[in-house]
Amino acid sequence: MKIGFSGLGVMGAPMAGHLIAAGHTVAGHNRSPAKAEAWAQKTGGTAAATAAEAARGVDLFILCVGNDDDVREVVGAALPELASGAVIVDHTTTSAKVAREMAALAAEQGVAFLDAPVSGGQAGAEAGKLSIMIGGDTEALARVEPVLAVYAKAIKHMGPAGSGQLTKMANQIAIAGVVQGLAEAVHFAQSAGLDTDAVYEAISQGAAQSWQMDNRWKTAAAGQFEFGFAVAWMRKDLGLVLDEARANGSHLAVTALVDQFYSEVQAMGGARWDTSSLAARLQARRKD
Secondary structure: OEEEEEOOOOOHHHHHHHHHHOOOEEEEEOOOHHHHHHHHHHHOOEEOOOHHHHHOOOOEEEEOOOOHHHHHHHHHHHHHHOOOOOEEEEOOOOOHHHHHHHHHHHHOOOOEEEEOOEEOHHHHHHHOOEEEEEEOOHHHHHHHHHHHHHHEEEEEEEEOOOHHHHHHHHHHHHHHHHHHHHHHHHHHHHHOOOOHHHHHHHHOOOOOOOHHHHHHHHHHHOOOOOOOOEHHHHHHHHHHHHHHHHHHOOOOHHHHHHHHHHHHHHHOOOOOOEHHHHHHHHHHHHHO
16 A cells, blocks of 8 residues: 555654555655654655645555644645545544544545544554554545554554544553552552562462553663653643543542642653653652
């Protein structure tokens, strides 16, 4: 398939690379042209100077950018270049509102838009084992699902436009609570004078086990926070969650509290630390 891909960051670059390895033709665009050029040299893809150039004449246009405004900008540039019947797949984590807005805008031009946020982080993107939750037209999904499967271990249609983003919000709510619990467990073990490696071995095979424990316990205990999804990105996502919660009447006390804790991590200079850095906040409070 002929594909355009906008957003070649830590997630998008490996995803687009998997598409090329699977035999697809990919034109890659990034806001920083040097990243697109480096990606093209590494993968054999083509670097596009603009989103419009990446979208020109493609069957499938994929984007993985930063926020709602970025999506509006990229889709607005790409749509005039897409033929009727093309499909746009947006892997950005955004509001459900912008997903519905883009779906309606695309439909006016005979183009399908699928909101398709992902879970699995940089490691999942590099390994081609992301989980994708999708909102939008099922027929459009059927056409592109074999392509998305190149970098996914699970693809689930969730309902009409916006449903993928709402599902991603549920994902982030669950992660926020789990990471705070993990941070508190690490902090407690350290405060009690326990061997944290031994604690992990003792509890990770029981009901406390989680992906976060298996992948972030030891690094958090060591005060190392350079492994994946950044605090600044998590706060962006939790802001979307809390906005949606205010609109739908859901009560997210723990999520709101963890978002506050992440603001404290940012104030410590940890905006680019990974989300397990909640443990650093607790250690700093203990020293105080």
